[in-house]
Amino acid sequence: MNKRRLGPKGPIVSALGLGCMGMSEGYGAADEREAIATIQHALDLGLSFLDTADIYGPHKNEMLVGRAIRHRRAEVFLATKFGFVSGASTRQLDGRPEYVQVACEASLHRLGVETIDLYYLHRVDPEVPIEDTVGAMADLVRSGKVRYLGLSEVGPATLRRANTVHQITALQSEYSLWSRDPEDNGALETCECLGIGFVPFSPLGRGFLTGAIKSPDDFEPDDFRRTHPRFQGENFARNLQLVAELQRLAQDRQCTPAQLALAWVLARGEHIVPIPGTKRRSRLEENIGAVQIALAADELASLNAMFPRESVAGSRYRDSMLALFAP
Ligand SMILES: NC(=O)c1ccc[n+]([C@@H]2O[C@H](COP(=O)([O-])OP(=O)(O)OC[C@H]3O[C@@H](n4cnc5c(N)ncnc54)[C@H](OP(=O)(O)O)[C@@H]3O)[C@@H](O)[C@H]2O)c1
Numbered sequence: 001m002n003k004r005r006l007g008p009k010g011p012i013v014s015a016l017g018l019g020c021m022g023m024s025e026g027y028g029a030a031d032e033r034e035a036i037a038t039i040q041h042a043l044d045l046g047l048s049f050l051d052t053a054d055i056y057g058p059h060k061n062e063m064l065v066g067r068a069i070r071h072r073r074a075e076v077f078l079a080t081k082f083g084f085v086s087g088a089s090t091r092q093l094d095g096r097p098e099y100v101q102v103a104c105e106a107s108l109h110r111l112g113v114e115t116i117d118l119y120y121l122h123r124v125d126p127e128v129p130i131e132d133t134v135g136a137m138a139d140l141v142r143s144g145k146v147r148y149l150g151l152s153e154v155g156p157a158t159l160r161r162a163n164t165v166h167q168i169t170a171l172q173s174e175y176s177l178w179s180r181d182p183e184d185n186g187a188l189e190t191c192e193c194l195g196i197g198f199v200p201f202s203p204l205g206r207g208f209l210t211g212a213i214k215s216p217d218d219f220e221p222d223d224f225r226r227t228h229p230r231f232q233g234e235n236f237a238r239n240l241q242l243v244a245e246l247q248r249l250a251q252d253r254q255c256t257p258a259q260l261a262l263a264w265v266l267a268r269g270e271h272i273v274p275i276p277g278t279k280r281r282s283r284l285e286e287n288i289g290a291v292q293i294a295l296a297a298d299e300l301a302s303l304n305a306m307f308p309r310e311s312v313a314g315s316r317y318r319d320s321m322l323a324l325f326a327p
Pocket of ligand 1: 018019020021022027051052122152153172173200201202203204205206207208210212258275276277278279280283284286287
């Protein structure tokens with residue numbers, strides 16, 4: 001497996017990560033045995049960068065990842081996140097310094113590890129200055145509980161403020177052929193400028209860019225893609241036309257649409273490490289194939305032309321989630 005560095009001074013990780021969220025929530029039922037086998041197969045293949053969060057499940061996903069890596073901790077670069085609050089709390093987000101400590105201890109316990117390699121703030125708490133939250137995260141680095149710090153879904157101003165308190169190693173935000181916000185809002189450029197790695201989440205467009213999803217009726221009733229505007233009604237039908245073009249190009253290139261979508265993300269920069277999610281070994285193997293695909297300039301141009309911003313129908317999240325982005 002090829003390697004990449006998250007920023008010029010950051011850690012070296014596998015060029016592709018594995019998103020584990022769908023193994024515990026969001027995208028329909030999962031077979032736990034196959035999910036654990038998928039994580040272990042990823043390690044066998046040298047894909048060592050695993051992504052989870054305390055809120056996935058809630059909590060179940062960290063426990064599942066913990067079980068999968070129990071005897072293989074040294075092979076893993078382990079990333080998790082905190083900030084979303086589940087249960088009876090009246091807060092949706094918590095970035096208070098005292099909570100940072102509590103959340104980290106709980107994640108360490110569920111994962112069954114002594115150190116988290118990359119600890120992200122999942123979303124900025126609007127009631128707590130980012131400097132205070134990152135200050136508490138920096139304390140975790142000093143005490144050896146965490147190695148590197150990350151943020152998720154923030155823009156240039158927040159990144160810069162956070163980075164004055166402690167080096168931010170990675171920004172994780174949605175980025176794919178049909179979700180180009182990090183290009184438009186300056187986040188990608190700021191990451192390059194500050195030496196921060198960029199970790200695109202949902203690089204397969206939550207599965208849509210693979211061509212495997214033909215209708216919103218394919219989703220199970222509790223699948224949270226049903227709440228995303230671009231997966232609904234007329235928007236869904238219009239977006240399917242974009243995927244048909246991607247499928248044609250993949251056929252010419254003798255690869256799959258998923259591989260092409262990932263190869264495009266990988267081609268955007270050497271500091272970019274996407275984390276496609278799957279709960280199946282067969283798809284993991286398919287997705288890893290993307291690392292071997294080098295796209296020529298004319299192919300990149302064709303892909304860019306295929307997905308102009310205005311051609312994608314519907315926003316990537318419902319408004320209440322979009323509002324949590326911290327510019
Ligand atoms: N920071 C954040 O706020 C945030 C938000 C969302 C996600 N994430 C992280 O990013 C990771 C990846 O994002 P994501 O899972 O939302 O979206 P994604 O990687 O774009 O797509 C995952 C979906 O694609 C399907 N899939 C994967 N490979 C496929 C293939 N080769 N052919 C057909 N279908 C395929 C998966 O189904 P199967 O599992 O059935 O294969 C799953 O439904 C998550 O697991 C999570 O760790 C972070």
